[in-house]
Amino acid sequence: MSFEQPLPLQFKGSRPHGSTPLALPPKVTIEDFNSFIQSITEFLGADNVEVISTKEQIDDGTYMKPTYTHDPHHVMEQDYFLASAIAAPRNVADVQAIVKLANDLSFPLWPISIGRNSGYGGAAPRVRGSLVLNMGKNMNKILEVNVEGAYCLVEPGVTYKDMYDYLVEHNLQDKLWLDVPDLGGGSILGNTLERGVGYTPYGDHWMMHSGMEVILPTGELLRTGMGALPDPRRPETMGLKPEDQPWNKTAQLFPYGFGPYIDGIFTQSNLGIVTKLGMWLMPNPGGYQSYLVTIPREEDLKQAVDIIRPLRLTMALQNVPTIRHILLDAAVMAPKTAYSSKTEPLSGEELDEIAKKLNLGRWNFYGALYGPEPVRNALCGVIKDAFSAIPGARFFFPEDTPKDSVLRIRHKTMQGIPTYDELKWIDWLPNGAHLFFSPIAKVAGEDAMLQYAVTKKRCNEAGLDFIGTFTIGMREMHHIVCIVFNKKDPEQKKKAHWLIKTLIDDCAANGWGEYRTHLAVMDQIMGTYNWNKSIFLKFNEVIKNAVDPNGIIAPGKSGIWPRQYNKDEWVLR
């Protein structure tokens, strides 16, 4: 199988204002809507505004070319989370003008960077009828790549692939590496704001940011950290609009600034529209080697995780490695029909057979070594030695594996080379779509086994195979359960939706919470973070209402609703 590089999300052809949208936001009349669209079209131009007025505009595309008009992995009705229109601002002033108009009408805006966020809702808004702000279409510049300071400054539309290409084109790879998530087509800024992770030593994207520019719900423009300090040595800035002014020279070097460190409140949140983000790049480590450890038995997960904990804590494991379930690897390589004619979940024996056929384990550990050869060799010895305690565990370098092996994909990912092969696993089922269920777990064998058992059991009850991976941070694991379903099978969609809702409750009953989620279950998950009468949510609502008095930015995001929305009516249970 071969996949071409994904194209940027494209407008499907402009529709003049006056079209009747399929969805309108609450309490907005068609007259107000038309007037709003007419106003923004006047300054954005018709090419940058599209009203969603026909069913044909809601086209799933492929996962390589999703459209941004809704969620291509819709687990509820295809048009449940649907925009009334999409607008692509060209610059900060455009966003400010839209925000001003939206405030007049309490019109909900749903900013996206480029509209991926696959498995978590794609480009779709939480409130039906919202105006999706496609921030990345026109605002897609790499504003700076600073070699000496090892950082970059980007706009929302800059993808991992864009940044990688920049490093290659400028012959900078010998100096700077990028950290990429599983798929290289996403927005750096968007992924970081959702607190996504990658797989190099710089895998904690949020930890690696420095400096943000944010348009507040009032339309005011804010820079955080040292960005709040002007750079007075640049006389050429005289007369420049704030957004065009050079940043303070320490803004991408030191994230915290002076006074309250506010950056975090703009993540997974609805308090502003981020227009620029500083990110640290990784100095070329001076050497690299990826590897795979196959772990033969299902129950070996326990021992493997307990082996990993001290290695990761002491940074003998230098990056964010993963323990992948056999079916995640199997699904990347071929659809379920290539392995079995069964529609129900595969049995343990069948999984063993697949593992044997692919020369893999029931679990497969993907890691990498960074640094000069003596360092890599020393660490490699420690790691091999530790895993050798598992009877039957085997160690591979990429060259030991087939041309289409997952290790050869991960070999790229773990050195920050964007790939597009990872999501092939959604073709496990016909018309494959997916939801991510992503609870946090302690790096402990017992916890991993229990979380695996709880999630596998419910997957099987839903008639679905368990497909998942544990990505290993310093002290916790993001357990990513990939709920793959046939989106043209209404019964299976219902089961997938039942599954994620059930898993959220099951995990909460075990004290586990999710780090990120799909639109459909944001309310439910925020509902589980309910310690002491849900004070965390209440506190966030106080801030939301103060900062966004008309409730225009992404209402309902992460379960946080502005006061204009009656929660009895809006919260999904």
Added chain:
Amino acid sequence: MSFEQPLPLQFKGSRPHGSTPLALPPKVTIEDFNSFIQSITEFLGADNVEVISTKEQIDDGTYMKPTYTHDPHHVMEQDYFLASAIAAPRNVADVQAIVKLANDLSFPLWPISIGRNSGYGGAAPRVRGSLVLNMGKNMNKILEVNVEGAYCLVEPGVTYKDMYDYLVEHNLQDKLWLDVPDLGGGSILGNTLERGVGYTPYGDHWMMHSGMEVILPTGELLRTGMGALPDPRRPETMGLKPEDQPWNKTAQLFPYGFGPYIDGIFTQSNLGIVTKLGMWLMPNPGGYQSYLVTIPREEDLKQAVDIIRPLRLTMALQNVPTIRHILLDAAVMAPKTAYSSKTEPLSGEELDEIAKKLNLGRWNFYGALYGPEPVRNALCGVIKDAFSAIPGARFFFPEDTPKDSVLRIRHKTMQGIPTYDELKWIDWLPNGAHLFFSPIAKVAGEDAMLQYAVTKKRCNEAGLDFIGTFTIGMREMHHIVCIVFNKKDPEQKKKAHWLIKTLIDDCAANGWGEYRTHLAVMDQIMGTYNWNKSIFLKFNEVIKNAVDPNGIIAPGKSGIWPRQYNKDEWVLR
């Protein structure tokens, strides 16, 4: 010289309510004050409440035993930043009761952990007449040290020394190390909330926290991150008050939780009173070696910093090392009178003489190697080789230096052993007191030289010796200028105050801002973070007024004033 271990801050003897305080908060009558103090005393007990009613209570103590009634390093009048009274809550419920009473009167509260914060205001409140909340006197428990997860959970009164003693007493040093700042007597929680730094690989204290418990200005109790998720597997929690409930088992493992990541807004801020903090501890690295590189000439600073940048970025320099000016080391060892009879600033020739006498350089670089011997040796070779480019640079291990050498102190600090010797440098002058001026700089020779030149020039204009150090983070340096002055010399105090105010403006004119500061110049520094019409401050004010409607928590902290305070009247310029 020998210094005993500092005692905890002690009440000087209770004074019954009814005493007339030296200072009252704005718009609070003596009758209201007395009634407030009486109410507090009823539930706290007289031992935990003290009204500051006599000049004798304002005693500077020594720097080893500061009193917490004001700032022992007062650069303005000794009683300018003065509490009306001090109260030491015994638990969360006490704080909530005080907060409730304070809301009724808009009575300003100034929470301290144990009242160090040396050089930044000590225990003193920004608003004269505030009630200082001594959080650490009674709330001083180490609630958990988790070996497997390498973290601890502490109350405000737990000092670095307390935690170190705990590790020693429980024979945990072979597993866990602590990161400590220059002085071991401070509060872990307090230092982290001020975004202080230490000198091991875990030197960025804020980055290493996970989970906070906060009493909001409303009196509600919040837990952040995964702490917002209850731990339902603990049936014994039934009937426990929220603050006594066990934390979610992932709360100290994963800081971000779900939804907005709000922790940062409780640092250097006035939005709540933090009652518990989770901190990551460093796994024992399996080996340690400290070292010193002496750098002979003043102008070598440029080359040294440019050598350091790539080493630090690639983590060949694994910890937060420091480049210290000769006088910082000289002052730790003896007062100025031991070196010279001059009162005016020493000349370059005199500094060279001191360096020669102490067998040090004009700059001295203190670093450490962590890990097994082969790793340390490999890194040591790289580092020695890099510094050998500076003619005359010399390399020392602790055993190569005198018994009282600074390297022998730093040898402890860089492995997380608390010491109390560092602040000896305030005895450089008689009746020594100090202010820290702490701008952030790029790790670049040119920037370091310019920042050094600007600050040295103004120190000399103030008639003071330049004493300072650069502490080196991943991509920036905290340049710490130690402004030492004789606090019994009113003229010199004025000059020190002039100096810091002038340095703030000079540095802002160069695009440099401070990471933290003294009460007396918080307004001025926030004033320099004025990009785009001071939107950063305005945004913080919006949040402040929403979260703390009566403006009771630490008004004026970091230059953020609640709406009840007329800024024309309160802002110090």
